[in-house]
Amino acid sequence: MPELPEVETIRRGIEPLILRREIVRVVVRTDRLRWPVPSGLERRLEGQEIASVERRGKYLLLRLSVGTLLVHFGMSGYLRIFREPPVAGRHDHFDICFSGGTCLRFNDSRRFGALLWIDGDPSAHPLLADLGPEPLSDSFSGSYLFQRSRNRRGAVKHFIMDHRIVAGIGNMYASEALFDAGIHPAVPAGQLSFCRYATLAESIRKVMEEALSSGEKTLGNFNNESARPGYFNMHFKVYGRAGEPCEVCGRPIENLRIGQRSSFFCPACQNRADIAPAFREINNGR
DNA sequence: CTTTACGCCTGACGGC
């Protein structure tokens, strides 16, 4: 599931292949994605040049001479790169081909992804306007999280997955960051201390940067036609590891349902001392 | 305002 690091890896991978290239051919095979693909998009894109390749949260933004193309990968979306695309297969929903021969093909079995056209300033688009800061930007910090979390009773894991709070963190990296910070995912967001949020913000940065460097290693594979840019083998310490021993303490990783999502954590390394009344609002040593 | 449940969709998986 592409989260921020995966989308950023895709961005870095395709940027040198398509920047300042002209779109020469667009094929849309279904308009039934997360939202309908705008009709007549093909004609609007053909002949336009890619002015920049950007990302906001999990959204990939291809800025054109006029307007912006927004791509979202949902759960199962991925791009492949061809010079001569073969006959389209199952779930190959659209192709965008460029001068010089590069062709991007989008495949998404679950169709939670999106292809949208934005006229004018992308940051004013409803999907982007309310996004919180990028976790790797200067405006993201422990004090920011602390301030936004006051009076929130929902689980901290849900809190950091709220894209209005911070953009681009999904279920996998939320679990990993909380493990790194030693914070139990179910702790009410409003009950964590300033110090714990300082730790959490650093853990979020660390996990994102580690994932980005994993992705960086796969960039060389982008001309391999079987490759899926952005789908790299990230090493997870808790995500998807229910029942396996924690690599720090050996206790079995547990899976707890929080807000309709599975949440993986180590019951020992991520203890709930945070929410015991005696420990509220103080740094308990971690 | 915050919090919660739901629906979209398909592939993988387990049970029979």
Added chain:
DNA sequence: TGCCGTCAGGCGTAAA
């Protein structure tokens, strides 16, 4: 072997 039910997940929406 094959069928069927269940689950996973991002994210907007609606309802509480």
